[in-house]
Amino acid sequence: MQIVRTPGSARAIARTLLRPVGFVPTMGALHDGHLALVDRARRENTSVVASIFVNPLQFGPTEDFEKYPRAFARDAELLEAHGVDVLYAPAVERMYPPTFATSISIGPLAESFEGARRPGHFAGVATVVAKLLHAIEPTSLYLGQKDIQQAAVVRAMVRDLDMATNVVVAPTVREVDGLARSSRNVYLNATQRAAAPSIFRALSFVAEELLRGERNAPRILAAARAMLEAPLVWDYLDIVDPLTFAACDPIVLPAIVVAVAKAGVTRLLDNVPVAGADGVLPLVSMERVIPLVSQARVR
Numbered sequence: 251m252q253i254v255r256t257p258g259s260a261r262a263i264a265r266t267l268l269r270p271v272g273f274v275p276t277m278g279a280l281h282d283g284h285l286a287l288v289d290r291a292r293r294e295n296t297s298v299v300a301s302i303f304v305n306p307l308q309f310g311p312t313e314d315f316e317k318y319p320r321a322f323a324r325d326a327e328l329l330e331a332h333g334v335d336v337l338y339a340p341a342v343e344r345m346y347p348p349t350f351a352t353s354i355s356i357g358p359l360a361e362s363f364e365g366a367r368r369p370g371h372f373a374g375v376a377t378v379v380a381k382l383l384h385a386i387e388p389t390s391l392y393l394g395q396k397d398i399q400q401a402a403v404v405r406a407m408v409r410d411l412d413m414a415t416n417v418v419v420a421p422t423v424r425e426v427d428g429l430a431r432s433s434r435n436v437y438l439n440a441t442q443r444a445a446a447p448s449i450f451r452a453l454s455f456v457a458e459e460l461l462r463g464e465r466n467a468p469r470i471l472a473a474a475r476a477m478l479e480a481p482l483v484w485d486y487l488d489i490v491d492p493l494t495f496a497a498c499d500p501i502v503l504p505a506i507v508v509a510v511a512k513a514g515v516t517r518l519l520d521n522v523p524v525a526g527a528d529g530v531l532p533l534v535s536m537e538r539v540i541p542l543v544s545q546a547r548v549r
């Protein structure tokens with residue numbers, strides 16, 4: 251695995267890779283969710299690039315940029331073991347020299363829920379992802395469903411700016427008790443960790459009610475909100491339109507049940523997409539399974 255540190259060297263090396271090229275951007279502190287993205291990129295592409303960059307633009311002034319977990323040597327070993335060809339790990343000064351001033355603004359999609367609570371967050375995400383895409387020029391970009399509004403924002407940017415990359419949104423990887431894998435789970439103390447699976451139970455309850463045909467959002471959401479275990483408290487739990495990320499009113503499927511629960515200052519994000527009548531999940535890209543029979547024919 252080659253490690254490159256500057257946008258210029260990343261572009262030069264990425265242009266030598268056999269296509270298709272899959273790209274997995276990360277902020278490091280890798281867990282099984284990241285590695286599932288890498289493994290999928292490996293299965294679906296000839297070459298794989300990953301990046302590690304803790305992006306200061308997407309953290310608010312009171313957020314955890316300084317204390318965000320960093321484990322570069324371990325992360326690099328994991329990426330190499332999972333078959334990554336190139337790791338792009340730029341320094342902050344190379345990404346944002348003193349003259350840097352450009353920002354990508356996405357519009358209303360980036361203003362509700364996470365966008366409303368973290369002003370500037372999605373502009374920071376969109377700007378860094380655009381820079382990474384320009385450096386790597388991948389065939390496909392792999393993002394996790396856990397940050398589903400981020401995935402919607404990046405898809406909108408790629409579409410609106412005519413970027414030549416597919417955006418693949420891979421299903422959330424969970425602990426056995428249902429908690430979504432996240433680099434920030436290391437912040438949880440034992441009591442918070444024990445309560446954390448109640449987030450996914452509440453989300454699943456809402457999804458099941460919607461699939462049963464229930465459409466009374468206040469009733470469903472009130473019952474689900476009562477399922478959260480102390481000491482966690484809801485920041486939000488709602489049902490949103492996958493195209494706009496506005497709260498659904500009235501409820502029409504497909505929809506996404508989105509939630510953030512707070513464990514002290516740690517915000518635990520999760521979501522459950524609910525398919526419409528066609529059975530297709532909003533935003534999530536299911537893996538294309540190559541049938542064994544056609545694999546046999548290829549051989």
Ligand code: PAF
Pocket residue numbers: 275276277303305308375378379397400
């Ligand atoms: O999801 C993340 O880890 C980050 O937001 C991303 C996409 C790598 C951009 O910094």
